[in-house]
Amino acid sequence: MTSQIPVKAQNAPTDRAAEVLGGPVSDTSLRRYLEGIPGVDAVGLEARAASLGTRSIKTTSKARALDTIISLIDLTTLEGADTPGKVRSLVAKALTPDAADPTCPRVAAVCVYGDMVASAVDALGASHGLDTAPGGINVAAVATAFPSGRASRSVKLADTAEAVAAGADEIDMVIDRGAFLSGRYGEVFDEIVAVKEACRRPDGRYAHLKVILETGELNTYDNVRRASWLSILAGGDFIKTSTGKVAPAATLPVTLSMLEVVRDWYRLTGERIGVKPAGGIRTSKDAIKYLVTVAETTGVEWLQPHLFRFGASSLLNDVLLQRQKLSTGHYSAPDYVTID
Amino acid sequence: MSRLSVAKTYKLYIGGAFVRSESGRVYEVTTKKGAFAANAAKASRKDARDAVVAARTATAKWAALTPYNRGQVLYRVAELLEGRRAQFVQEIVGGEGVSVAAANAQVDAAVDLWVWYAGWCDKYLQVAGTANPVAGPYFNLSVPEPTGVVAVIAPQGAADSLLGLVSTVAPAIVSGNAVVVIASESAPLPAVSLTEILATSDLPGGVVNVLSGSAAEMAPWLVAHADVNAVDLTGADELDWAGLEAEAAGTLKRVVRPTGRTLAPPALSRITALTETKTVWHTKALI
Amino acid sequence: MTLTTPSALDFLDYAPAPESRGILSLREEYGLFIDGEYVEGHGTPFATISPSTGEHLAMMAAGNAEDVDRAVAAARRAYTTVWSRMPGAERAKYLFRIARLVQERSRELAVAESLDNGKPIKETRDFDVPTVAAWFFYYAGWADKLEHAGLGPDPRGLGVAAQIIPWNFPLMMLAWKIAPALAAGNTVVIKPASTTPLTALLFADILQQADLPAGVVNILSGPGSMGSAMVEHPDVDKVAFTGSTEIGRGIARAISGSRKKLTLELGGKGANIVFDDAPIDAAIEGIVSGIFFNQGQVCCAGSRLLVQESIHDEVVERLKQRLTTLRVGDPLDKNTDVGAINSASQLKTITDLADAGEAEGAVKWSAPCVLPDRGFWYAPTIFTGVSTSHRIAREEIFGPVLSVLTFRTPAEAIAKANNTPYGLSAGIWSDKGSRVLAVVDRLRAGVVWANTFNKFDPASPFGGYKESGYGREGGLPGIQSYLTTGPTDAVTAAKGSTK
Structure with a gap:
């Protein structure tokens, strides 16, 4: 796209969206805009993703890739059975992924339910804050009646505000897939704007907002693309594939299609939006394919924690095993990494 | 005193019009017994050129008709031929020296051949096309399409003077091609009379262009013409057909070689030999 | 925002990931493959090189008209005495066997092709060689089903096919030519391009492993003049060529006036x-x-x-x-x-x-x-x-x-x-x-x-209109191009199908 719309950082999302849409935000104007976006050819998209997946990453590149993956992980626990103890354990792992190797980088964040935020913040102590503390780690909280999103707007906003108040640096919200699939784009838009506002802290700064599309329920790549644009228009800092509670969760083609939107948004506005594939990425080999896809779609500058994350739990240990293999020259075993 | 009959002027048929040769030439056509039958136009290379132009224009329109429609037009030719058989019987008897019964049988066969090919218009594609099961998420279909402009050298000589021409022209136009046909030099009258039927049969002008005259003189121009897509040398046995085929290689025309027979037996391959197979791929996905 | 890793930003400079050449052991010299054996040619042997480096790969024997005679004679003998008499089901099994051997030796073939042609291993490994196997697998199944090929109850092969292939997809073009020819009951004399003869002669090794009867496939490396000798050879029944429109024209001229059948896959400007x-x-x-x-x-x-x-x-x-x-x-x-x-x-x-x-x-x-x-x-x-x-x-x-x-x-x-x-x-x-x-x-x-491009499949006919050639390779038309219904074959020359 040749014409650039200048970013006006001070603009509220609604004003900026109106600028992009060329008129006030409404179901009709959003529909006209989103449905005017070029379609996705599923076969072409999947073929491109498969081709990116054949990149062969060896030796020094692989070592860098593995460390990069760790630094981009949102180490996650989202179980009904979570307890403060479990979260403390998760934080310990996040801070010291490989007890045997002090050069091992830390993950970007821990991701927990809202009621666990305080425990996570507490466990992190001085290491809380990716941007503020040296070697620090963020706390991300899922909110807005995660994972279904089926609650009233006020409940969702309260859910968000409480997590932010408890110290969450990042909020992972879910969009209203029901509203989206029935074409009530305005409603989805308004809700994201409202949640973003609920991310506002007393000092005027905002917790980072990741918008979960739940691509497994959107069903088509065209929907994923439209939902991505919609979320970005409404002010999301990140677009995220999935809750991890619906299959299929993150896939390489879905992530590629979202990266393409982010790339196009950057061309249009000069603003960089983050992408977070979540759920289902369990091996280093898979994760490296995502890195390649990011590098060759948006460029390597996206391989930073404020622009790309892996939502994952078991991925970390596989990366650690591979890392040990690279440094020792022989294959490692699960007993040489900690379970959490 | 008996009435003096009115003789017909036999003309060329180009672009749906009956025209004299631009060269002004005619040649004498005789009966089998050597009597004067008529003066036929002796087409020149420029007439052949004009015919190719007419055919090129016509093929787009003809090929764009529905196969059902083309079939009806071909069937209409059969109807009209049936109704005007007496004229053809007379010309065949005169030109070939055969019995009235034999001439009638030839007209019967010609009518039936038009009917047979008429029925192929909306079927050849189903028989010659294929659905291709490729190993991937693609719709994939191959369909035959008309090759375009076909130059035909109809069987020469006196035998099968109507049927020979029909057996090469009818299959060529089934798919939507337009033809420029050189009629039998020695017995051209049934071919020229057939043009009167074609002209009144709803066949768009230019789909069939009939040239009478010297095949040896015109054929080299047609096989070398860059706007001709295929040449049917069925009637070229006595010509230097190897030379004609070599000349056709200049623009890689499709070539149907001579068979040494006075007519081309009815066959699906007569149709498909003058078609191109187009294969279409399209991505196929639910999401 | 600090990166804990030093250099994510140069991630795109992937470290070299070379495919191992160890899987391929080339001989110093390759002969012509005639009548089931590697033999010396009558021409002057030539070197085949790697276009990516100029590296010498191997010496290749060069044939001449005399070698063409030998090869056509071997093919004719094999056609008359073995291949045309063999039940289709048996021919099919040879082709299936070849397909499997190609799959088994696929990496070796891919490395050789990338070396000799210069194309990326990603393509030879993921496209060229798998397509070769697929082509043999597809046409293998036709060999005992020719009565269903749309040409009547009893079609048969044409005889000896002379096949000339280009350098852009050396082994794949070989498969496109040989597989349908053999399935239809023809025998073959094939000439790879002079800059990419290597995989064709490696393929001869596969034919030996498959125990294909001698003379059914003969492979001649050498100069372009040998191609002319093949096209003009009086005992050849079918010519199949893939290459430039200019040479295609010459071949169409050369066979004019004969009863040889011809398919041409020529240039394009898509x-x-x-x-x-x-x-x-x-x-x-x-x-x-x-x-x-x-x-x-x-x-x-x-x-x-x-x-x-x-x-x-x-x-x-x-x-x-x-x-x-x-x-x-x-x-x-x-x-x-x-x-x-x-x-x-x-x-x-x-x-x-x-x-x-x-x-x-x-x-x-x-x-x-x-x-x-x-x-x-x-x-x-x-x-x-x-x-x-x-x-x-x-x-x-x-x-x-x-x-x-x-x-x-x-x-x-x-x-x-x-x-x-x-x-x-x-x-x-x-x-x-x-x-x-x-x-x-x-x-x-x-x-x-x-909404796609450059897709190929053995089941999908491929070939051009106008000066891009005539006849089709792949699918049903691909087998029809190598069949006839009898000696009084009415419609010939340019088109594969006959009835």
Whole structure:
């Protein structure tokens, strides 16, 4: 796209969206805009993703890739059975992924339910804050009646505000897939704007907002693309594939299609939006394919924690095993990494 | 005193019009017994050129008709031929020296051949096309399409003077091609009379262009013409057909070689030999 | 924001990931393969080299007319005494066996092909060699089902087929030729291109492992003059050629007046038409694979990009950005997207035409990449501001050079696409089904890819209109091209099907 719309950082999302849409935000104007976006050819998209997946990453590149993956992980626990103890354990792992190797980088964040935020913040102590503390780690909280999103707007906003108040640096919200699939784009838009506002802290700064599309329920790549644009228009800092509670969760083609939107948004506005594939990425080999896809779609500058994350739990240990293999020259075993 | 009959002027048929040769030439056509039958136009290379132009224009329109429609037009030719058989019987008897019964049988066969090919218009594609099961998420279909402009050298000589021409022209136009046909030099009258039927049969002008005259003189121009897509040398046995085929290689025309027979037996391959197979791929996905 | 890893930003500089050459052990010399054995040729042996480095790979025997005689005689003998008498089911099993052996030795063949041709291992490993196996597998199944091939109850092979193949897909073209010929009951004398004979002679080894009866397939490396001797040989019944339109013309002339059958797969100047409603990301990928697959050395390449005027600038910008991610270099590196040009002479052809493009006023842009200093290389290149009258819009460049033209309406796109003596391939990119189908109908091209490009399958007929050749390879027409219904075969020459 040749014409650039200048970013006006001070603009509220609604004003900026109106600028992009060329008129006030409404179901009709959003529909006209989103449905005017070029379609996705599923076969072409999947073929491109498969081709990116054949990149062969060896030796020094692989070592860098593995460390990069760790630094981009949102180490996650989202179980009904979570307890403060479990979260403390998760934080310990996040801070010291490989007890045997002090050069091992830390993950970007821990991701927990809202009621666990305080425990996570507490466990992190001085290491809380990716941007503020040296070697620090963020706390991300899922909110807005995660994972279904089926609650009233006020409940969702309260859910968000409480997590932010408890110290969450990042909020992972879910969009209203029901509203989206029935074409009530305005409603989805308004809700994201409202949640973003609920991310506002007393000092005027905002917790980072990741918008979960739940691509497994959107069903088509065209929907994923439209939902991505919609979320970005409404002010999301990140677009995220999935809750991890619906299959299929993150896939390489879905992530590629979202990266393409982010790339196009950057061309249009000069603003960089983050992408977070979540759920289902369990091996280093898979994760490296995502890195390649990011590098060759948006460029390597996206391989930073404020622009790309892996939502994952078991991925970390596989990366650690591979890392040990690279440094020792022989294959490692699960007993040489900690379970959490 | 008996009435003096009115003789017909036999003309060329180009672009749906009956025209004299631009060269002004005619040649004498005789009966089998050597009597004067008529003066036929002796087409020149420029007439052949004009015919190719007419055919090129016509093929787009003809090929764009529905196969059902083309079939009806071909069937209409059969109807009209049936109704005007007496004229053809007379010309065949005169030109070939055969019995009235034999001439009638030839007209019967010609009518039936038009009917047979008429029925192929909306079927050849189903028989010659294929659905291709490729190993991937693609719709994939191959369909035959008309090759375009076909130059035909109809069987020469006196035998099968109507049927020979029909057996090469009818299959060529089934798919939507337009033809420029050189009629039998020695017995051209049934071919020229057939043009009167074609002209009144709803066949768009230019789909069939009939040239009478010297095949040896015109054929080299047609096989070398860059706007001709295929040449049917069925009637070229006595010509230097190897030379004609070599000349056709200049623009890689499709070539149907001579068979040494006075007519081309009815066959699906007569149709498909003058078609191109187009294969279409399209991505196929639910999401 | 601090990165805990030192250099994520140079992640794209993938470390070298070379495919192991250890799997391939080349002999110092390869003979001709005649009557089941490697034999010396009567011509002067020649070296085959790696175009990416100039490295000497092996010495190849060269045949001459005398060797052609020997090979045709062996093929005739095999046809008469063995192959035409063998039940189709038995022929089928030989072909299945060959398909399996190709699969078993696929990596070795891929490495050899990348070395000898210069194309990336990614393509030989994931496309060329798997397609070879697929071709044998598909046609194997036809061998005992010929009565269902649409030619009547009792079709049979033609006899001895002389086959001449090009250097752009050496082993794949060999499979496209040999598999249907053998399935239909013919025997074969085949000549690989003089710059890429290696895999054909490795394939001879597979034929020996398959225990294929002697003389059924004979493989002759050597100069172009040997091809003429094959075409003109009086005991040859069928000629199949893939290569340039110029040579195709000569072959059509050479067999005129004979009863030989002919199929020709020749040049092209494929139009790739991008409408304003195209699925744009897929279209960009399709444009890239359309012209940079195999370094653009593809007869059906989408070498003319026809873009709707309203999206021209956007498409060109996206395309350029995409091209900056292409990795040009060592064909044996698994991450290489674009390999070497096959020969010095082909590189000169490409360079000359690209120079002509600049001289005629088109604007040249090449992807910023460092080309190796040895071997034959040409950077992926786009010409914008191209007119239909420019040489680069009319002549086949056969290299990684794309000419971009514009159109305003579907009718103009169709007219421009068809405005060429060629008619091999075309592409259409649009989300509107009714328009895709209507445009497909009016394109004069033998293969039309809609929202995809450069796809091939043994079940899918391939071949051109007009001066791109005649006859089809692949699918049902592919087997019909090697069959006859009897001696009084009415319709012949140009077309494969006979009844």
